Amino acid sequence: MHLPNLDEAKKRTSKNNIYKNLTENYPKAYVGKKYFLRTYGCQMNVHDSEAIRGYLEMLGMENTTNIEEATVIVLNTCAIRENARDKVIGFLGKCKYLKKNHPDIKIVIAGCMSEQPDVIDDIMKNHKYVDIVVGTHNLDDLPKLLLKDLKKQEIEVFSNSDEVIEGFNYVRDSKIAAWVNIMFGCDKFCTYCIVPYTRGRERSRKLENIIEEVKSLKRDGYKEVTLLGQNVNAYGKDIGTSFSTLLEEVAKTGIERIRFVTSHPWNFTDEMINVIAKYKNIMPYIHLPIQSGSNNILKKMNRRYTKEEYLELFNKMKKKIPNVAITTDIIVGFPGESDEDFEETLDVVEKCQFDGAYTFIFSKREGTPAALMKDNTSIATKEKRLQRLNELVNYYSNKSNQKLLHKVVEVLILGESEKDSKKLYGYTDTMKLVNVEGSKDIIGKIVKVKITDAKSFSLDGKYLEEGVEV
Numbered sequence: 001m002h003l004p005n006l007d008e009a010k011k012r013t014s015k016n017n018i019y020k021n022l023t024e025n026y027p028k029a030y031v032g033k034k035y036f037l038r039t040y041g042c043q044m045n046v047h048d049s050e051a052i053r054g055y056l057e058m059l060g061m062e063n064t065t066n067i068e069e070a071t072v073i074v075l076n077t078c079a080i081r082e083n084a085r086d087k088v089i090g091f092l093g094k095c096k097y098l099k100k101n102h103p104d105i106k107i108v109i110a111g112c113m114s115e116q117p118d119v120i121d122d123i124m125k126n127h128k129y130v131d132i133v134v135g136t137h138n139l140d141d142l143p144k145l146l147l148k149d150l151k152k153q154e155i156e157v158f159s160n161s162d163e164v165i166e167g168f169n170y171v172r173d174s175k176i177a178a179w180v181n182i183m184f185g186c187d188k189f190c191t192y193c194i195v196p197y198t199r200g201r202e203r204s205r206k207l208e209n210i211i212e213e214v215k216s217l218k219r220d221g222y223k224e225v226t227l228l229g230q231n232v233n234a235y236g237k238d239i240g241t242s243f244s245t246l247l248e249e250v251a252k253t254g255i256e257r258i259r260f261v262t263s264h265p266w267n268f269t270d271e272m273i274n275v276i277a278k279y280k281n282i283m284p285y286i287h288l289p290i291q292s293g294s295n296n297i298l299k300k301m302n303r304r305y306t307k308e309e310y311l312e313l314f315n316k317m318k319k320k321i322p323n324v325a326i327t328t329d330i331i332v333g334f335p336g337e338s339d340e341d342f343e344e345t346l347d348v349v350e351k352c353q354f355d356g357a358y359t360f361i362f363s364k365r366e367g368t369p370a371a372l373m374k375d376n377t378s379i380a381t382k383e384k385r386l387q388r389l390n391e392l393v394n395y396y397s398n399k400s401n402q403k404l405l406h407k408v409v410e411v412l413i414l415g416e417s418e419k420d421s422k423k424l425y426g427y428t429d430t431m432k433l434v435n436v437e438g439s440k441d442i443i444g445k446i447v448k449v450k451i452t453d454a455k456s457f458s459l460d461g462k463y464l465e466e467g468v469e470v
C-alpha cells in the first residue's frame with residue numbers, strides 16, 4: 001500500500017527523467033468479462049482512459065456501456081473543482097449498490113482524485129467496497145492489481161514521479177483524431193490549482209518518440225493529432241529542446257491537422273507563433289487561458305503575466321497567424337476579487353472578443369495556497385458575476401460564429417452527431433463544432449461545408465460535393 005502525500009507532491013527537487021518502456025504482456029484472465037469505464041475531466045484523462053482500456057482489453061475484457069453487466073468498473077476521476085469530485089462520490093453510491101448484489105465486481109478508482117490525501121482517507125473509511133485505487137503516475141500498475149487475489153482494499157498511489165512511460169497499448173476512441181501526450185505534470189503552481197500536486201513535476205517525452213507516434217498514427221490513417229500537456233510551452237525545457245522545435249518537426253511529418261492544448265500565456269514565444277503561422281497543417285486555433293483580467297488577482301493567482309502583457313500577446317497572435325481563433329478559461333470569485341477586479345475581467349473579454357471561453361466559479365482545493373486566502377465574497381455575488389460573464393462570452397462566441405454564416409469552410413468529419421443521427425459532426429480548422437448534412441461516407445474526411453446556421457456553441461452546415469458550384 002502506498003498513500004498520497006501532499007509534501008511529497010509539492011517537491012520539485014529531482015530533474016532527471018527516467019524513461020520507462022513498457023513491454024509486459026498480461027494473461028487473459030478476464031476473457032468473457034466486461035468492463036465499464038467512466039471518464040471525468042480534461043483531455044489528459046480522456047487519453048489516460050485510452051491506456052486504461054488498453055490494459056482492460058489486454059486482460060481479455062470487452063467494453064460495455066451497461067454498468068449492470070460489468071465485472072470491472074473503472075472511474076477515471078478529476079479533482080480540478082469540487083463538483084467534479086461530487087459527481088464521482090455520487091456515482092460511487094451506485095457502485096456500492098451493485099457490489100452488494102454482485103460481490104465479485106471490482107471497483108477501481110484512477111485519475112487525479114486518487115492523488116488527494118483527503119479523498120483517500122474518505123475511501124478507506126467510508127467506501128470500503130472500492131477494491132483498487134491507482135495513482136496518475138503508476139497507471140501501469142493497474143493490470144497487476146487486477147490480477148491480484150484481492151484480500152483487502154489495494155491503494156497504490158505515488159505523489160511524484162521522474163518517470164516518463166512509453167509504450168502504452170492505447171485503445172483509442174477515434175480512428176480519425178488522436179491524442180498524443182508530449183509531456184506530463186506541471187510546475188507552474190497557479191495558487192488555485194491542484195494539478196501540480198496530482199500530476200507531479202514537468203517531464204517531457206523524447207522528441208523522437210513523439211514524432212514516431214505521430215508518423216505511426218499517420219500510417220494508420222489518422223487525420224489529426226492533438227499534442228497534450230498541462231502547459232505545452234514548457235515542453236522540452238527539461239531535455240534541452242523546445243515546443244517550437246517539436247511543433248515544427250510534427251508539422252514536417254505531413255499529418256493533415258495538428259492541434260495542441262493547453263498554452264500558458266506566460267512563456268508563449270515568438271518562435272512558437274512563427275511556426276504556427278508558417279505551417280498549414282498546424283491549425284489556427286489557440287486555447288490561451290487568461291483566468292482573470294485584474295492584475296491584482298493575476299498576481300494572487302501566480303499567473304506570471306499582467307492584463308497588458310496578455311493583450312500584447314493576444315494581439316500579436318491575431319496579427320501574425322492568419323484567421324486564428326482564440327479561446328480562454330476564466331475563473332470568477334477568486335479570493336479577494338472585488339467588483340472592480342471583476343470589471344477588469346469583463347473589460348478584457350470586450351477587448352479580446354474570444355471565440356469561446358470556459359468559465360468557472362473558484363473552487364477551493366485543499367492543499368493549494370488559495371485555499372488559505374481570505375474570501376469574503378458571497379456565493380450569490382459569485383453566481384451573479386458568472387452569469388454576467390457568460391452573457392458577454394456567449395455574445396462574442398455567437399458573433400464569431402455569425403461571421404461564418406453562408407461561408408464555405410473545411411471540416412474534418414468525425415462521426416455521427418449524438419443529438420441527431422441523421423447528421424454528422426466535425427470541426428473547422430478553428431475548432432468550431434459543425435453539424436453537417438451529408439452521407440456517412442464522408443466520415444474521416446476533410447470536406448467543404450457551407451454554413452447554413454450559426455449559434456453560440458455550434459454551426460449547422462451542408463456538405464458540398466466535389467465539383468458542385470458554391
Ligand code: 5AD
Pocket residue numbers: 080081192193194289291329330331360361362363364365
Ligand atoms: N477553481 C475553479 N476553476 C479552476 N480551474 C483550475 N483550478 C480551478 C479551481 N480551483 C480552471 C482554470 C483552468 C481550467 C482547466 O480549470 O480556469 O484553466
Ligand code: SF4
Pocket residue numbers: 186187188189190193194195196230231264
Ligand atoms: Fe494548473 Fe496553472 Fe498548471 Fe494550468 S498552468 S495546470 S492552471 S497550475
